[in-house]
Each structure stands twice: as structure tokens, then as C-alpha cells.
Amino acid sequence: MLSKTSRYILVVSLLMLVIAACSDVSSALGQRYRGKTLDVVIMGMERANQVAFPVTYRTGGVKTPSRCDPADPTYRTGGVKTPSRCDPADPNDSALDQPLTEETKHWEITPSSSELELVLLKLKVENHTATNAVVNIDERAAELRDFVQGKYFPINVNDTMVEVGEPENPYDERSMVFLWNKLSPTGEGRAVELRRGCGLEGWLLFEAPIDTKFREFKWVAGDSLTIDF
Numbered sequence: 001m002l003s004k005t006s007r008y009i010l011v012v013s014l015l016m017l018v019i020a021a022c023s024d025v026s027s028a029l030g031q032r033y034r035g036k037t038l039d040v041v042i043m044g045m046e047r048a049n050q051v052a053f054p055v056t057y058r059t060g061g062v063k064t065p066s067r068c069d070p071a072d073p074t075y076r077t078g079g080v081k082t083p084s085r086c087d088p089a090d091p092n093d094s095a096l097d098q099p100l101t102e103e104t105k106h107w108e109i110t111p112s113s114s115e116l117e118l119v120l121l122k123l124k125v126e127n128h129t130a131t132n133a134v135v136n137i138d139e140r141a142a143e144l145r146d147f148v149q150g151k152y153f154p155i156n157v158n159d160t161m162v163e164v165g166e167p168e169n170p171y172d173e174r175s176m177v178f179l180w181n182k183l184s185p186t187g188e189g190r191a192v193e194l195r196r197g198c199g200l201e202g203w204l205l206f207e208a209p210i211d212t213k214f215r216e217f218k219w220v221a222g223d224s225l226t227i228d229f
Contacts, residue, residue: 028217028227035223037133041124042217042227043201048118051109051205052164052173060098106173107161111207119144119152119206121217123179126199133222135200136191137181141221142204146212155205158183177202194222 033040111117121144127133135141137154144152157178167173179202181189192200208214217227 028229031227033225033227035219035225037127037130038135038219038223038225039124039126039128039199040219040225040227041126042121043124044122046120046122048120049111051118051120051176052106052167053108053176054104054106054173056102056104058100058102060100106164106166108164109157109160109162109205112160115209116207117210119208119212121204121206122202123204124199124201125179125194125219125221127194127196129196131196133194134191135194135222136189137179137200137204137221138189141179141219143218143220144206144208144214145216145218146208147215150208150212152206152208152212154180155207156180157205158187160205179204 028042029044030041109118125135139153139156142154146152157180179200181191183189194200214229216229219225219227
């Protein structure tokens with residue numbers, strides 16, 4: 001039979017375990033983790049059974065080149081990526097001598113099963129070390145790991161987003177930037193090249209069983225570093 005002291009220690013240990021499990025990634029939020037080349041910051045984590053977002057497609061006009069990735073006109077000076085919002089046709093590659101036109105479409109992403117939920121990580125990925133860093137953001141760019149050896153990999157937003165009608169309530173959707181390789185008009189991915197002092201900021205999308213508790217996050221695109229939760 002346990003003594004009062006032993007029971008007290010057991011209760012405190014269990015409470016600490018419960019608190020740690022419930023906190024999920026709170027202890028890692030906002031902290032900068034540095035690998036050999038890249039810095040990674042987890043800015044937020046969300047769970048949802050649906051993600052709805054508008055995308056404004058622009059054609060024509062004049063684009064300003066950037067020091068971060070000269071081959072990619074979707075980069076702004078200062079290193080924050082403004083991607084083409086996951087359109088396989090990537091209208092940002094349109095001819096520059098056309099008048100600027102805009103068209104807004106509405107998209108939705110849902111889990112592939114009723115037993116799963118969407119898990120969204122908002123990340124900053126920055127290069128403060130190498131002259132150039134090649135970052136290949138695809139299904140193997142990162143991992144979420146749970147406490148029972150389960151591994152979860154990023155979802156290709158281009159393959160899962162479904163076009164829907166304009167919502168009656170505009171607050172039902174939100175503007176989102178997803179981290180992913182730039183896509184050519186033929187649908188082929190191109191790794192991102194980050195010059196020193198440049199970075200990316202956006203959402204990485206996962207799918208996992210509802211209420212899964214995560215143990216760690218591993219980033220392997222262009223570097224290798226692990227963030228314990």
C-alpha cells in the first residue's frame with residue numbers, strides 16, 4: 001500500500017503528464033530553432049474539420065523582381081514569400097505586357113475521412129547562414145510525430161483543395177498562404193531557393209486522427225532539425 005508521500009508524488013506526476021499532453025505545442029510556440037542552415041519558428045497550431053479560403057488570381061501587370069529568388073517573381077524584397085496560392089497554372093507567370101486583371105475564386109479543404117481532422121502549423125523558415133539554401137517543400141519536407149510512433153506528413157494542398165461557391169458569410173473563410181513548392185504550368189514542382197537573409201512564412205497542412213497529441217515536429221527540407229513539444 002502506498003504511503004501518503006508516495007501517493008502525493010504519483011498524483012503530481014500524473015498532473016504534470018496531463019498538463020504536458022494538453023499543452024500540445026505551447027512550449028515551442030514562437031521559439032527560434034536553428035539547424036546548420038535554416039531557422040524554423042512555429043508561430044501557431046490549429047485544428048479544423050474544414051478550411052475555407054479565397055484566392056485572387058492576377059494576370060498581366062508589372063512584377064517587381066526580388067533579391068531572394070530571381071527565378072521566382074512571387075518573392076518580394078525582404079524575403080517573405082507571396083505564393084501563387086497553390087494554383088497549378090500559376091497565373092503569376094502570365095505575360096507582363098497584358099493589363100492587370102483579377103479574379104477571386106473560393107476554395108475548401110476537408111479531411112479525407114470523418115475520423116481525421118486537419119492540423120495546420122504556421123511556420124517561419126529563414127536562411128541566415130548559407131549563401132543559398134535549396135528548400136524542397138513537398139510531402140517529405142516535414143513530419144509530425146505522436147506519442148505512439150505515428151508519423152504524419154504534409155498534405156499537397158494543390159491535390160486536396162476543391163472549388164466552392166462564394167460563401168453567404170465572408171467570415172466563414174480566411175486568407176491563407178500555404179508553404180509548398182512553386183508549381184509550373186505543367187504541374188511540376190520546383191524547390192525554393194532562399195538567399196541569405198530571406199525566408200518563408202505560411203501554413204503547412206497535415207491530417208491526423210481527431211485530438212491526436214503530438215510529441216515533436218521534424219523539419220527536413222534543406223536542413224534537419226527537430227522541435228520537441
